[in-house]
Amino acid sequence: MPKTTLRITSKNYSSWSLRGWLLVKFAGLPFEEDIVPPDDPTARAEILLLSSSILVPSLKHGSVLVWDTLAIAEYLNEIRPRALLLPADQAARAHCRAVCGEMHSGFSALRAALPMNLKAHFPNFKVWSRAEADIHRITTIWKECLAKYGGPFLFGEQRTMADAMYAPVVTRFVTYDVKLDPVCSAYGKRIMAMPEMQEWITVAKKEPEDIDELDVEF
Numbered sequence: 001m002p003k004t005t006l007r008i009t010s011k012n013y014s015s016w017s018l019r020g021w022l023l024v025k026f027a028g029l030p031f032e033e034d035i036v037p038p039d040d041p042t043a044r045a046e047i048l049l050l051s052s053s054i055l056v057p058s059l060k061h062g063s064v065l066v067w068d069t070l071a072i073a074e075y076l077n078e079i080r081p082r083a084l085l086l087p088a089d090q091a092a093r094a095h096c097r098a099v100c101g102e103m104h105s106g107f108s109a110l111r112a113a114l115p116m117n118l119k120a121h122f123p124n125f126k127v128w129s130r131a132e133a134d135i136h137r138i139t140t141i142w143k144e145c146l147a148k149y150g151g152p153f154l155f156g157e158q159r160t161m162a163d164a165m166y167a168p169v170v171t172r173f174v175t176y177d178v179k180l181d182p183v184c185s186a187y188g189k190r191i192m193a194m195p196e197m198q199e200w201i202t203v204a205k206k207e208p209e210d211i212d213e214l215d216v217e218f
């Protein structure tokens with residue numbers, strides 16, 4: 001089997017790193033981590049939303065190098081088709097790609113207002129209106145998918161790339177005490193309870209590095 005390495009940065013702050021890491025875990029592909037310190041200028045720029053080029057995570061599989069989270073997801077789906085990172089049904093696959101693409105390119109207000117920070121908790125956090133619109137759209141996607149495909153995950157019984165793409169949002173909702181309806185709350189708890197999420201969070205909370213811009217009391 002080709003050697004596989006996933007390059008990531010801070011487990012506490014980097015939502016893109018979490019997405020890539022979950023995708024490889026869901027695919028069942030053994031891999032090693034190559035961790036870029038969050039004080040690295042490129043990694044820091046991406047975490048602080050100052051860079052439009054998301055080069056972390058990146059996946060090296062033998063001689064193949066893939067970056068960009070959606071590209072990693074599609075590559076993993078090709079080499080590990082039995083993992084079903086995309087649903088088996090054609091229409092469901094198209095739907096899954098659409099909601100993943102929306103997460104990948106959208107929700108900038110949410111990203112800016114509620115940066116990922118697993119070590120922090122802000123009870124009764126006041127969410128500004130533009131971010132509220134993003135929250136409403138995300139929870140609408142969740143409810144539509146759960147109703148259409150029957151849960152417990154967004155596209156049914158199997159975890160797909162969509163669950164990996166939206167998992168960091170779940171952590172944001174926890175950090176900033178975002179109130180959710182029962183359906184979305186149950187989905188969020190299901191994601192947080194996954195062994196992979198618990199593994200990631202345990203390590204994230206032990207990270208010594210802090211990024212002051214993301215640790216202030218809002």
